[in-house]
Amino acid sequence: MTNIKKVSELAGVSTATVSRALKNPELVTEQTREKVMKAVQKAGYRPNWLATSVKTGKSNSIVVLVPNLVNPFFMRIIEGIEQAAQEKGYSVLLGDTQGKASRENEYASMVLTNRADGLIQLDHSFPFSQNDAELAETVPMVSVCERIEGEKRYPFIELDNYAAGRALTHHLISYGHRSFGIIAGQLTSQIHHDRLAGIQSVFKEEGIEFDQSMLVGGSYRIETGIEGVQELLRREQRPTAIFCFNDDIAIGALYELKRHGLRIPDDISVTGFDNVKVSAYMDPPLTTVDQPAYEMGRRAVEVLIQQINRQPLQRTREILPFQLLERGSTGPVKS
Amino acid sequence: MTNIKKVSELAGVSTATVSRALKNPELVTEQTREKVMKAVQKAGYRPNWLATSVKTGKSNSIVVLVPNLVNPFFMRIIEGIEQAAQEKGYSVLLGDTQGKASRENEYASMVLTNRADGLIQLDHSFPFSQNDAELAETVPMVSVCERIEGEKRYPFIELDNYAAGRALTHHLISYGHRSFGIIAGQLTSQIHHDRLAGIQSVFKEEGIEFDQSMLVGGSYRIETGIEGVQELLRREQRPTAIFCFNDDIAIGALYELKRHGLRIPDDISVTGFDNVKVSAYMDPPLTTVDQPAYEMGRRAVEVLIQQINRQPLQRTREILPFQLLERGSTGPVKS
DNA sequence: CTGTTAGCGCCTTCAC
C-alpha cells in the first residue's frame, strides 16, 4: 500500500504538506507542489478515500432504495439521480429491495452506520426498522414518485397524480366512454389513491357510476395487465375503456385484449402511465401520462444534498407537472 | 455522534471490550456481553462503517460500470449482481457511464482509492485511463456479457454468442430464408464479432452469399431498429428475414416494418437478442435468444470476490449456454 | 509556507 507517508518521504516534506499540495494547492509554493506531484506520480499514489472520509465524517454517498430494477421508469429516475449525484461529488449505492421490508431495513441502516450520508426512497414505505426508527429521526431522506406513509416529515418529489387521473378521464370521456375498468398497481400507496381520486372526481362531476368490481390488479407487472383483462372480461358489462396504472400493466392488457380478438381502440381503449420508452412503439402506441422521471431524480438529489448540508428547504413537497400523451390506444366509442 | 467510547463508559468497560462484544461475542463473558448490549441499546450506537473499513483496509463495495441503465437486460444482470453482492456482504456502487470513457475512468478509479474493492464492467472497454493503467495492473475486475478489449488478463462471463448466431441462422434457414438483413448494435465489441461470425459461418456452409450492404445499424436502441429497417427497405432486393442484435432494435424494427404495411412473419421475419421481458408481449411475440442475465450477474460477483480474496480462479472465461426462443416473429417464407 | 502534533472511530496485539 502506497500511502501519504511514503510520498512525503519521497518528496522530502511532511505528510501535511502532501495533503495540502493535493487538496489545497494554493496553500503551498509552486516549488513544493511540483516536488510533491512528482513524488505522487513516482509512487503511484492515490489518497485513500476511506481514510479521508473517516476524518471528515462524510461518506459522500447516497443510498437509493428501489423496489425493482427492471422497470425502466425507475431506472430513468435513477439515471437522473446518478447524474446529479456525480456532478455534486456523490456516489450512488444501489439498494434493490424487491419490495421487502427486511431489505429496506438493511439498506436504510447504511445511513446510520456512516456508510451513506442520505437516502432516496422510490417506494412508499418508511424504510427503517422499528428498532432504528428513533435513530432515524434526523436522517436526510427524500422520496420520489411516492410519499412515505404517515411521515409528514420528509420531503418528496412527485407527480400531480390527481390531476393526471382527471386528465386521462376527461380524455376518455371526450371520446364518449362512460364504462370503465381500472387495473391498478400497488394498492396501498399514495399515488394509487391520488390517481383513483382524480378519476373518481371526474366520474362524479359527469354523473358516472363506478362499480368497485371494475377495479382489479395489485402490482405493477405485465402479468397483472393480463390477469386484469381476464377478470374484467368476465364481468357482465364489458368496459369500453381501461385505465392501467403503469405502462407495464397496459402492455399486458394490450396483449391479452388482442389475444381475445378485441381491436384497440375500436373495441376498447387502453391507457397507461409513466411513458416508458417502448410504450410509443407498441401496436397500437400507448396513450399514457409522461412523468419527467429523469428530472425527478435530479431534483431528489438536490433536495437531499440540501438536507445533508443542513440547509433549510424552501418547500418540502414538490409536485411536478405531467403531460398527457394521446396516442393510438385510445379512440372514440364505436357502438 | 455516539461512538464506541461513549458506549464503553456507559457499560463501564473498555472500548476494546465493546468492540469484542459486538464482533466476536465468544470472546467475552455472558455478563459483560449483556452489559455492553444494554449500553449499545441505550446509546443508540451503530458502529461507524467508515472507521471499521479504514482499519481493515476493505470497503466491501464493488463498482459496476454500465453503459445504460434503461436497458432492462443490463438491469437484470445488475439484479443478479446486487443480490449476490448483498448475500456476501458487499454493496454495489452504481456507475452509469453512458458509454463515455471519461466517466468510466472516474468510476474505475474508485478501486484505486479504496472506495471499492473490485469492479464489474458491462461494457467492452478497458475502463481505466491511460494514466491509471499501470496502477490497475492488479485490480480485481470481471467483465460480463462482453470481453474487455485486448486484455487477456481479466476473467469474463459471457454467452456463447457464436453458437447463438448459428442457432438463429439455422432456425431461419429451416423456414426457407436465404436473403437476410442484419441490424447490429455496437460494432466494435467482441460480441458483435462473435454473433456475426456465427451467422456467417452458417451462410458459408449453406452456400449463402452475404452482401455487406445488408449489415446496418450501430447502437442498441429502438431508433436503430427503425432506421435500420428504412435503410434495408431501400435495397434492391428486400431481405426475407432480419437479425436484430438486441430486442430493443427488434422492437423498433417490428414497429417500422408494420408502419410500412408489412406483415410479420408472413412478409418478413424478425429476430431479437436478450429476451427482455416485453419481447414476449410484442405483436407478434419476438423470436429471440435468451441470456441467463441474472445468473451471469451472480456469477460475476462470485468470480470477482474470489479475485478480491486473492483466491486462484479455476477458469478465467466462462461461456454460458443460451436458449433459442422461437416465437411468432419468425415463420416460413411465403413466395 | 511548512512541520509537528493530535486526533477521527475503530480494531488488535500484548500484557495482566
Add this chain to the structure above:
DNA sequence: GTGAAGGCGCTAACAG
C-alpha cells in the same frame, strides 16, 4: 476475559 496502547491513513490546528 479484559484493559491499555498503538496504529489504519489522513487532515486540521497550532506553532514557528
